[in-house]
Amino acid sequence: MSTSNFRAGHVAVIGRPNVGKSTLTNALVGAKVSIVSNRPQTTRHRLLGIATFPAGQLVLVDTPGLHRDQGKATASAMHRWMNRAARGALEGVDAAMLVVRAGQWDEADGFAYEALRSAGLPVVLVVNQVDRLKDKSALLPYLAQISEGRDFAGVHPISALKRNGLEALVDTLLALMPEQPAIYGEDEITDKSQRFLAGEMVREQLMRQLGKELPYATTVEIERFEVEESAKSGPLLRIGAVIWVERDGQKAIVIGKGGERLREIGAKARQHMERLFGARVFLETWVRVRQGWSDDEAALRAFGYHD
Structure with missing residues (x-):
């Protein structure tokens, strides 16, 4: 693997529960390293997915969905653990992907964005599941609306499940990574055993x-x-x-x-x-x-x- 102009770094994959973060991680890695179901809180652990390309390497930090803290009186130990895992993903990363579901933006998405900006990270907005939008003409107004007043390093409508739009997303992410050799070997896909x-x-x-x-x-x-x-x-x-x-x-x-x-x-x-x-x-x-x-x-x- 040539190291000339090679870029490598860590990217946090953040968003509210059940927006397709793990599906996106698997699609970029090219292998199933993070489990997927249609139930919120399927992902419980912070997990690294290693995606290596000719131009660089993205170490994707897949996380549980990010929630507002509920306080110890109402939140279970599991809930507190998952919030700690999600917030811990912001430490030592070079950029973050904020994953949202196409056509939706609510308080939880805004909370996740503010958490990323407060951490001083470049934020790439990833609008997932665009293939499920019934009215395709609504996509551009939707993107304009949620981008207004927010500083995104890139905005990418994609379908992680169908692997549409991923090449442009990878180009944007690699441009945000420092120039350095690969962090992991070409054949490594996760840090988990x-x-x-x-x-x-x-x-x-x-x-x-x-x-x-x-x-x-x-x-x-x-x-x-x-x-x-x-x-x-x-x-x-x-x-x-x-x-x-x-x-x-x-x-x-x-x-x-x-x-x-x-x-x-x-x-x-x-x-x-x-x-x-x-x-x-x-x-x-x-x-x-x-x-x-x-x-x-x-x-x-x-x-x-x-x-």
């Missing part, structure tokens, strides 16, 4: 299949992650995942009638793992109860939610 990603793949299926029934009451702990090498068939990953819930009734929902729901969650998670890891996966899953874990700071630390 396979063990962490395996847990996220299971949690993604929980959010997708049970998001309406158990939106935030589950988390996943990887108890076992072993690699067995075989000259004939390649590596086999043996993974043991514990799904934690807060009540016995929730355990029954996750398992499903005759264990059917748990098998479906495991089967789909395993398929995603095999595609991401490029290896065969043997996945075992269990469901256990720990009452009130999402509002217990000690439990959160035990389950990997570290500042």
Whole structure:
């Protein structure tokens, strides 16, 4: 990789919940490093997605949705943790993408913009899901309205899902990065371990299949992650995942009638793992109860939610 005029730096991916931040991160990286569902708060951890191009490298800091602080009296420990993770993404980055949903701008979007400007960061406005706008003629007036009185380093209407508009966005972001060699190797796509990603793949299926029934009451702990090498068939990953819930009734929902729901969650998670890891996966899953874990700071630390 030539380092002549090469640019590299960190970009925070910020926005209110469920505007497509993780879908955008995955699209730019070219691989699934951040889980996606249509439920808010799917992303809980700060995660780096590494996108390398001929002209430079973008280290994308994907974050939980940014909320106004609710105060300790009303916010759960999980909610406070996610807000800390989102705000922590602003430390040491070179620029930020403010991701919004096309046709929408509310108080939460304004709050996120002000947080970025207060941090002194160049802000690139990314208007996602333009493909879903029914009235395409409304896009330009909408862009003019939300840009008025705000200092954006660039404004990019895109569709992260369909990968439309990404090339121009990358050009704008790279221009904001310092000239320096790549921070990570060309073949690296995230800072997270396979063990962490395996847990996220299971949690993604929980959010997708049970998001309406158990939106935030589950988390996943990887108890076992072993690699067995075989000259004939390649590596086999043996993974043991514990799904934690807060009540016995929730355990029954996750398992499903005759264990059917748990098998479906495991089967789909395993398929995603095999595609991401490029290896065969043997996945075992269990469901256990720990009452009130999402509002217990000690439990959160035990389950990997570290500042």
